[in-house]
Amino acid sequence: MSSCKLSSYLYKQSIQCRLYRPSSSLSAAKLARKWTQGYLVHSKYTHTHRHMSVLCQNCQKKYAFSDISLNLTRRSCKTLASTTKKKKKKLDPSKFGEGKGKKIVDVEKAMTVSSLADAMGVKRDHVYDAMEVTSNLNRFKPDTILDFDVIRDIIKKSNMVYTFKREETSQVEKKSLDAVRRPPCDPAVLKPRPPVVTIMGHVDHGKTTLLDYLRKTSVAAGEAGGITQHIGAFSVSLKDNQKITFLDTPGHAAFSAMRSRGAHVTDIVILVVAADDGVMEQTRESIKFAEQAGVPLIVAINKCDKPVADPEQAKRELLGHGIQLEDFGGEVQAVEISALKGTNIDILGESIVAQAEVMELKADVTGLVEANVIESKVDRGKGPVATIIVERGTLKKGCILVAGKSMCRVRNLYNEHNQQIGEAPPSTPVEVAGWKEIPAAGELILEVESEKRAREVIDWRMQHEKEERLKQDAVVIEKKAQEQHKAHTEKRKVNSLLTWKEIRMRKAAEQMKLGKENVKSDHPELNIVLKGDVDGSVEAILDAMATYDSDQCTLDVLHCGVGVVSDKDVEIANTFDGIVVAFNVVVSSSAETLANKLGVTIQKHSIIYKLIDDLKEELNERLPPVEEVSVLGEATVLQPFTISVGKRKVHVAGCRVNKGSLKIGQQFKVVRNQETVYEGQVTSLKHHKDDVKSVKKDMECGLSFKENIECVNGDVIICYEVSHIPQKINWELGF
Structure with a gap:
């Protein structure tokens, strides 16, 4: 292409492509020279157009002349840019180079050992292992913060490649998929329901x-130990x-959580106070729970038939605790x-009905059912079941329920007489069978449209819980990272003042200390696998164990749950040298056989205390006995001498007993200048020339020791006895 033709072409392109604003004072030849000046590989315009570049005056970008097609016209600079500048794709490090075929690990700039694993x-x-190889580090905890250099070395040593996690740039909150209560309905559609009454009080x-008496049954006679241990x-x-509808809550101190739960799902609280006992600890606690729940109280002063009963005294005590009685x-x-005897029970019932009418x-x-879990357990014939009270809607067979992270398709409904019923309207207590897993006592139950929706709710709740846990972990990680950075800075400041020899000595001392810490501790511990009949009982036992704060022996719960003791429970206890505690549950025959074979103790209980x-x-039993030293006697060396026994010379200490008596077979120690030079037993004890078993005060004797040590004048010989006293744990529960 000649220079003239090139100039004419570029002038036309400048107008069509808007690469340069045309001016009357600028000829086509000058325009061509201006565009091509500085962008030719060689001088002048004798070379092909493929070696030229042009400059867009709008976007100030350079384009190769070959990108401007002679066959296409009216192209804007944006079109040219799209043809020349392709979008960069993120390269996959596992598909090329050194990382080909290797696993990709998403990392952050700071991670804990556990999160990196x-x-x-x-x-x-x-x-x-990788840290020891790459960084010469001896000991790390799972929550130790690792910097990026260590993370990179570990991944490289593990024959993997890394990429950084992409942070979420969207500020839009994720839509909640959780199931929630329905909004209040029109008061005109509401219908009367029975009151839910909780009976509370001291054990x-x-x-x-x-x-x-109300049910014409005998529940108390069937309770282990004569106390209620279930709700x-x-x-x-x-x-x-x-x-x-009545809820009977345990009065024992260990079942505080059950009483609190009963108060929060009830309409009225019946506070039972014994006329011969008055206000006690759990009575005060029940009053507090009722006040927190904001429900009205009716006081039933019981045992008024006893000769020592004093109802007026009980009323005065209640007044002292803020209960304003009608009297x-x-x-x-x-x-x-x-x-x-049933005295005034009808009057109590009338009081409940009157309060409910008010x-x-x-x-x-x-509509959809809303209910509360009162208790849950594993029944041998029904599987996981939950006792619930319906708040709203009518529960029927086939309903899909969600409680916490558990779901249920209602298979059967049972009343308190273990009879199947077809439906359960509001305020009806019912036992529900068909749960996939045991729901936790106190959980809110919500009905959903389908099993798909139930799984969606449970997945969302689990994901939400995981995200909340990660947020909490991130706060802890950041805090620990700051602490480690501060400690590292201070350490570097100290090391800057030391010589290299002193630094090496300090590192050696730290490694020796770490080596000692890695040795398994001899501190006594008791590991427990706990199985209970219902969720509330397990909860109460765990609450009781939470009061243990002694450092004499460590108490750990390895696993807890509801249902029969299985082989897995025995295996867990055996692995950690623990025991199995079964509360009101049976032990399977295979688990019993396995426990006998492995030597695992299974404790069976029906009463919590x-x-x-x-x-x-x-x-x-896990605590080591305490050694107690009792001094039996004390003697002073007057004259040491040596005797021959065969070819062997034996050192003998001639002594006088100053205190108590010296007895052969006991422990002895020789004290010289207030320092113990020997501790052990004697081989012989003689008075004059006779072997004796003991020497009393003011008597002289001769002693020879097991290690044949040589005593000097003035040495003090002490005879003492070591006794082992068993320790007792310091654990007070208050009941």
């Missing part, structure tokens, strides 16, 4: 006996066919009853 898909021991004040739900019909001008009803209790019987007592005894 999870990202790599390996065990923590692999990370420890052995007659709560279960009161329910026995029970019953529906009782009074003489006028008025239905009341003293307040609003709280008080009924004097005898649950054993409260105008109503509920929506239509006896369980705690046995745990105390087990802890006591």
